[in-house]
Amino acid sequence: MTTTTSAIAAARPGGPLAPTTVERRDLRPDDVLIDIAYAGICHSDLHQVHQDWGTAIFPMVPGHEIAGVVAAVGSAVTKYQVGDRVGVGCMVDSCGECEYCQAGTEQFCRKGNVQTYNGVGYDGENTYGGYSQQIVVKDAFVCRIPEGIDLDVAAPLLCAGITTYSPLRRWGAGPGKKVAVVGLGGLGHMAVKLAVAMGAEVTVLSQSLKKQEDGLRLGAKDYYATSDESTFQTLAGRFDIILNTVSAKLPVDAYLSLLRVGGAMVNVGAPGEPLEYNVFSLLGGNRALAGSMIGGIAETQEMLDFCAEHGVGAEIETINADQVNDAYARVEGSDVRYRFVIDVSTIGA
Numbered sequence: 001m002t003t004t005t006s007a008i009a010a011a012r013p014g015g016p017l018a019p020t021t022v023e024r025r026d027l028r029p030d031d032v033l034i035d036i037a038y039a040g041i042c043h044s045d046l047h048q049v050h051q052d053w054g055t056a057i058f059p060m061v062p063g064h065e066i067a068g069v070v071a072a073v074g075s076a077v078t079k080y081q082v083g084d085r086v087g088v089g090c091m092v093d094s095c096g097e098c099e100y101c102q103a104g105t106e107q108f109c110r111k112g113n114v115q116t117y118n119g120v121g122y123d124g125e126n127t128y129g130g131y132s133q134q135i136v137v138k139d140a141f142v143c144r145i146p147e148g149i150d151l152d153v154a155a156p157l158l159c160a161g162i163t164t165y166s167p168l169r170r171w172g173a174g175p176g177k178k179v180a181v182v183g184l185g186g187l188g189h190m191a192v193k194l195a196v197a198m199g200a201e202v203t204v205l206s207q208s209l210k211k212q213e214d215g216l217r218l219g220a221k222d223y224y225a226t227s228d229e230s231t232f233q234t235l236a237g238r239f240d241i242i243l244n245t246v247s248a249k250l251p252v253d254a255y256l257s258l259l260r261v262g263g264a265m266v267n268v269g270a271p272g273e274p275l276e277y278n279v280f281s282l283l284g285g286n287r288a289l290a291g292s293m294i295g296g297i298a299e300t301q302e303m304l305d306f307c308a309e310h311g312v313g314a315e316i317e318t319i320n321a322d323q324v325n326d327a328y329a330r331v332e333g334s335d336v337r338y339r340f341v342i343d344v345s346t347i348g349a
């Protein structure tokens with residue numbers, strides 16, 4: 001037996017997205033049924049619908065920035081009760097036994113974690129994401145959204161938030177540290193807010209000064225245009241951390257020259273073509289070039305608690321279900337400040 005729930009899906013690669021229904025499994029002992037309130041539109045949703053990252057599963061219900069309220073729990077669930085405010089991010093299962101799961105980094109599970117959508121569960125069933133009214137998720141992959149953050153601005157934290165929080169923590173963003181955020185989009189604006197809340201001094205490096213006012217309002221101290229070559233002279237050797245949120249090719253050596261000795265440039269964007277750099281840019285200054293992929297469940301909870309404590313949420317534009325295709329076109333054109341969030345009550349309405 002299953003439950004039918006309203007959803008928005010791409011029936012075939014490239015879309016468009018249209019109303020449909022999907023089946024959700026009956027609750028297992030460790031399952032949580034969530035009434036979804038809001039689902040963020042992550043840029044990777046577009047990549048998946050367009051099969052930019054390889055063959056995908058259709059029909060596809062995207063969405064891995066999920067915020068809602070617990071509607072029912074399985075017989076063995078003790079952590080959550082009906083009415084609790086909860087979120088779900090990019091993963092809904094992992095083996096729980098390998099060294100990476102044991103270390104709380106389920107995203108690197110040796111068996112392979114189960115993606116929230118466009119994935120296949122260990123039971124062989126396809127997974128469908130957050131652009132739907134309800135979802136059933138194993139309790140260990142559900143996070144609590146603390147009072148103090150509204151569900152709409154919390155939804156994007158489940159991917160954009162943790163994707164930027166994790167590397168900022170790992171590389172030591174905090175008081176006395178200078179952090180540069182490359183790109184002020186969905187990820188970049190979260191990185192600025194989080195790094196500022198951690199106590200770091202934040203500079204935005206963007207192609208133009210178009211969003212300068214926003215960047216400073218979000219808490220950045222400085223804002224520079226990378227199209228202006230003098231920027232790279234002015235800022236040489238300044239930063240402890242450069243967090244690159246841009247999914248496009250950029251001159252890595254030029255950015256590495258902005259790091260202090262021992263500094264790190266961390267990539268969270270996913271450009272379609274390889275980045276090139278000269279190893280001497282790393283040698284001269286003991287610099288690191290690194291990557292980071294989302295974060296584990298415990299760290300995602302830590303991030304949500306941190307955001308509640310510091311009043312951090314995403315900057316959002318809320319849309320109805322029938323505006324999703326327009327929103328995709330606008331995300332494609334970088335025309336969103338800074339995250340679309342679907343009001344899920346309008347799905348199937």
Ligand SMILES: [Zn+2]
Binds near residue numbers: 042043044045064159
């Ligand atoms: Zn995402």
Ligand SMILES: [Zn+2]
Binds near residue numbers: 102
């Ligand atoms: Zn594992």
